[in-house]
Amino acid sequence: MKLTIAPLVHPLKLQHMMPKMEINLSKIAHNVKAIKALYEAKGIQVMGVTKGVCGSIELANLLVDNGISQLGDSKVSNLRKMKEAGVQAEFVLLRTPALSEVEAVVDYADISLNSELVVINQLAQCAVSKNTVQKIILMIELGDLREGIMTENIDRYIQSIMHLPGIELVGIGANFACFGGVKPDAEKMNTLSLLAADIRNRYDLSLPYVSGGNSANFTWFTSTEEIGEVNHLRIGESILLGRETLTRMPIPGLYTDAFTFYSEVIESKIKPSVPYGEIAQNALGFYPAFEELGNIRRCILGVGFQDVFVSGLTPLLDLNVVGFSSDHTVLDAKNVNLQVGDPVAFSVNYGALLSIMTSTTVTKEYIYDL
Numbered sequence: 001m002k003l004t005i006a007p008l009v010h011p012l013k014l015q016h017m018m019p020k021m022e023i024n025l026s027k028i029a030h031n032v033k034a035i036k037a038l039y040e041a042k043g044i045q046v047m048g049v050t051k052g053v054c055g056s057i058e059l060a061n062l063l064v065d066n067g068i069s070q071l072g073d074s075k076v077s078n079l080r081k082m083k084e085a086g087v088q089a090e091f092v093l094l095r096t097p098a099l100s101e102v103e104a105v106v107d108y109a110d111i112s113l114n115s116e117l118v119v120i121n122q123l124a125q126c127a128v129s130k131n132t133v134q135k136i137i138l139m140i141e142l143g144d145l146r147e148g149i150m151t152e153n154i155d156r157y158i159q160s161i162m163h164l165p166g167i168e169l170v171g172i173g174a175n176f177a178c179f180g181g182v183k184p185d186a187e188k189m190n191t192l193s194l195l196a197a198d199i200r201n202r203y204d205l206s207l208p209y210v211s212g213g214n215s216a217n218f219t220w221f222t223s224t225e226e227i228g229e230v231n232h233l234r235i236g237e238s239i240l241l242g243r244e245t246l247t248r249m250p251i252p253g254l255y256t257d258a259f260t261f262y263s264e265v266i267e268s269k270i271k272p273s274v275p276y277g278e279i280a281q282n283a284l285g286f287y288p289a290f291e292e293l294g295n296i297r298r299c300i301l302g303v304g305f306q307d308v309f310v311s312g313l314t315p316l317l318d319l320n321v322v323g324f325s326s327d328h329t330v331l332d333a334k335n336v337n338l339q340v341g342d343p344v345a346f347s348v349n350y351g352a353l354l355s356i357m358t359s360t361t362v363t364k365e366y367i368y369d370l
Ligand SMILES: Cc1ncc(COP(=O)(O)O)c(C=O)c1O
Pocket: 049, 051, 074, 094, 095, 175, 178, 213, 214, 215, 216, 234, 235, 236, 237, 238, 245
């Protein structure tokens, strides 16, 4: 997909807004419709994952308006925010609850992903006391080595959970390519399918959700005719950034540029490319090294690692990010005549997206534009 170079805008227009994230709702609406159509064509329901945008109400409503009925987030506070704002969806906590947040989970999550009996028991007690039922998806460890119970413990868990008052076991799930980088390939999906079929048979459970993974499942999905029992995926990055996540390849037909980050130049000077004086640790605790390029135009942006995950930013103009500290990012402006007050545009990866959307110092600007 063509990357649009954001034009430099007159500084005065942006004076009160920077740093800012420009969020193109039209492009995300296009992406969510395309992702939904793709996966639903083989019977897979898409849960929209909002954690990358800090449970943004605007984005949550956009997903719901474009046919997503389930929203997942890893933070109960984001689920609460969306629920209290009146977003009309089923809310799912995307990670196993902490014991200390069980009550909030029962209040704000319709479903939670779980992998600890002690937590499930607390959820049960709390749900009973509130006269409600907590639906749970039991996470199975299939190799990525983050959350999930080992397969040899499935029976013990199911037997302990299935008759618990206040708990309804609505599915099993697995997660991939988040921690260990393990691919959700045909073999892993087949294992999950067989486990689901076996649990359904032996325990007479309907187990409506067999939740096979996330944006990393695109390659498996598009290369297999046989999706087995997998009928549910939890998708964030593909909707927001238009990519699968095994290699970060753009998904054909999706927008990869729905988010653009802008920061403003606060100093622009010709200076040496290499620091001079005796070198010790910098703000990040490293002994930095720089390439000798002679004198260069060094531009400082008024953002640093307390505002954004700077390593996840890619300038849309031909500039280099030389380094950063907590409140400053230093650019080599190369041949771009950047002056104080100029905005500089960047595309973002998932880490930068997440950091910017949770940042209180970055303005969020929602636009409709294709
Ligand atoms: C358990 C779980 N499922 C799904 C997702 C969504 O992943 P992605 O954004 O790669 O689609 C995440 C991460 O955000 C997750 O932790």
